[in-house]
Amino acid sequence: MVEASFEFSAFTAVNHLWPAFVDQLGVVKSQQAVRQALDLQAMHGKDGTVPVLFVETCGIALASSVLLREETGLNAHGGGMVLLVSKRAQELQLIWGV
Template identity: 70%
Template sequence: MSDARLDFSALEQVNHLWPAFVERLGSDKAQQAVRQALDLQGMRGHPGSLPVLFVETCGLALASSDLVREQTGLNAHGVRMVLLISTREQALQLLQQA
């Protein structure tokens, strides 16, 4: 997904993506999807990247945390952060796994 561009500023910041994701997949599978996103960050990412989890497909990507901050105002610089995105709802939610 190196050439794909997503305009984060066009997405609405919400707090319901994670609960809806857990409800749809179940707690174990939702947690596993987040762990896989964090594994992607560990294998292919760098300090300036942020794992992205697409909730409809469980697809994964890496995004620039600086770009997310510029376009949304969200401070995505931190450890164990995952950005949930719903392309269907045009919404995003930033998670930090404990």
């Protein structure tokens, strides 16, 4: 698995990424993308990671939940959470798996 550096502090926490993602892909495909991110967490994640779903590409990754909290204040501890990220808009939203 490849590790990459990512600065969450440059991003703004919002509440509109999920609705926009559903509008763009539809309910079924957006839910499938979230399930795939949660599957990645189940297969390769640890207690200190959160799955990340990039909304422009539907790419998925794992990120440190501690780093996320330190840089944004968002608490992603606990299961079933997915971080939606828009690199283009520099926005992020933490959601519960759907």
